[in-house]
Amino acid sequence: MGLVIRTYLSRLNLLLVSRIATLVVLVVFLVSFLSLVGYQLGFSTGMTITFFPMIIIAWTIERMSILWEEEGPREVVTQGGGSLFVAVLAYLLMQLPLSGHLSFNFPELNLIILAIIMLMGQYTGYKLSDCVALEP
Structure with a gap:
């Protein structure tokens, strides 16, 4: 739903800060709506989401x-799926x-x-994806 709303907002030619602020307000409405639907279905955890x-x-x-817009839907699904995988893994950890x-x-x-994360951010050598992409 967020990507559909964002596509509509791009047609309005808003500045970045206005677009993000609009997205935040719309996300608040979406999360509120989903929390209310969840509450009606008997789930109370959706009511505790913070800002x-x-x-x-x-x-x-x-x-x-x-x-x-830059890379296409396949890259969005790939990166979104990877981000979701890492988030679930971090949550389980x-x-x-x-x-x-x-x-x-x-x-x-x-x-x-924090130091390990910063070291990983500085690393510019081979990555696992580079090793997989190499052809014999």
Whole structure:
């Protein structure tokens, strides 16, 4: 739904900040609607969504829309699926009792994770996708 709304917004030729703000408001409405439908179906977890994930959803919609225009729908599905896989994997990892114990009792370990992430961001050598794409 977000990509359909974003496609309509691109026809209005809004500036970036206005487009993102509009997307945030529309995502709030969409999440509210889905939360109400979920509540009517007996799911109460949708009522606890905070504002921060809505911002992330709006930025994701914006980025996927730009990617759709530049690279096409196949790349959107590939990157969106990869992002969803990583998010589910991270969620499952965070649900482990050991990870909860370590992160709450030893918050300085997050600095080590930050350092690893920054090192991975600097790496410009071969990636797994480069090895798979090589032909004999």
